[in-house]
Amino acid sequence: MTTEAAEYFSRELLGWYRENKRILPWRMNRDPYRIWVSEVMLQQTRVDTVIPYYERFMDKFPTAAALAEAPEEEVLKCWEGLGYYSRARNLQAGAQEVVGRHDGVVPDDKEAVSALRGVGPYTTGAIMSIAFNRPEPAVDGNVMRVLSRYFCLEDDIAKPSTRVSIEKLAASLIPEGAAGDFNQALMELGALVCTPKSPGCLTCPVMAHCEGRMAGKEHILPIKTKAKPPRPEVRLAALVVGTGEHAGQILIRQRPDSGLLARMWELPHVTGPAAEAGESTGDANPKKRRRSGVKSVPVSQLAREGQMDVLCRALAKEEKMLIRPTGWWGEAEHVFSHLIWDVQVYTAEFGFVLDEAAATEETAAVALDRAAEAQAGYAVLHDIQNESTMASSQVKPGEGLPPHYRWIGPEHMMNYAFPNVFLRLLREYWETVD
């Protein structure tokens, strides 16, 4: 590759961008906080998906200070449905760092920006170049694809070392005084023209010297090793329908502080039988047919009762909460990058919670042993309940909940952040109830 071809690339691409760039909400000005929020939202997420979230987020948290002092639940709720929720928590932590250490102003300093929570090499480069016009590379997936093709680079872009070498290349291509526009031009080309499948070479501003196209390799570039397929997991969920003072309400719970979907709300659920065992679905070839809809995966009544039993026992053991499953309600699939949940939802009635503060160890142990020993856990709930209440006044049927549980009606949905799968299930449930 000659330096002329490199200069041609930078010049033509920059010219093309200035004529063809999209009008986007984060391109209204160069407020570094606005750029930062947009770049974090745009990680792993398409522009069209981000726009409405971005508008709402900036409306609610217009400055780093506003974000820093907001209750975390509000930030999470604003992020609901966008995914990768640690982005939201890291962004807020970053805003708090900006307030605490930089007087509420995003610093015009590469090392300081890079040190902010949730800001890695890409976002650092994006903020420094777009907000401050500093000549730093901002290499995301688009940029790796565009440069791999234009320079016909056959290194595996899944390797961290490849990103580093492409960063050096990208830095060398930045035209004097135009870092922000050039980096955005690279990404804009990747999003609009040099797309992953069927790249639009015929409308590409730099087609004439594209080495990948000239070698006939534009369709096989970039080289990227395949990700491991997600592992399937059966989840048994309880749609616990309230009665009496909780009539018309459903029991939800909050997830732990860390890990998958941290601090989000959900229907209570437990791990089901191992997916490859397959007996519970009665499917001889579960791997192939795992994703099939419920129609093609008949589940026997016996298997349903087995799942209800597992669900009841696991909730008793894990949460000290006794429920009585009453029947199968529906199924939902939730695909993550590293796993697939096959959520089997059962309606249930609330039994009682062992009051840990008041109950003796012995009382709890006796009740849980009974639940574990019972051949049909849900069926013996009333036995356990009656015996326990008789055995000890410290066990309070129908009273109390574990601290991370809530009863909610449809009007309370707005107060809790749910992952999409439970959002869909709950909305569907409220619809069918009417």
Add this chain to the structure above:
DNA sequence: AAGACGGGGCT
């Protein structure tokens, strides 16, 4: 270096 971490679009 590999795994965890969501959700959506295209064909």
Add this chain to the structure above:
DNA sequence: AGCCCAGTCTT
């Protein structure tokens, strides 16, 4: 229905 897209943090 099966293919693809992907930054940062943790381990």
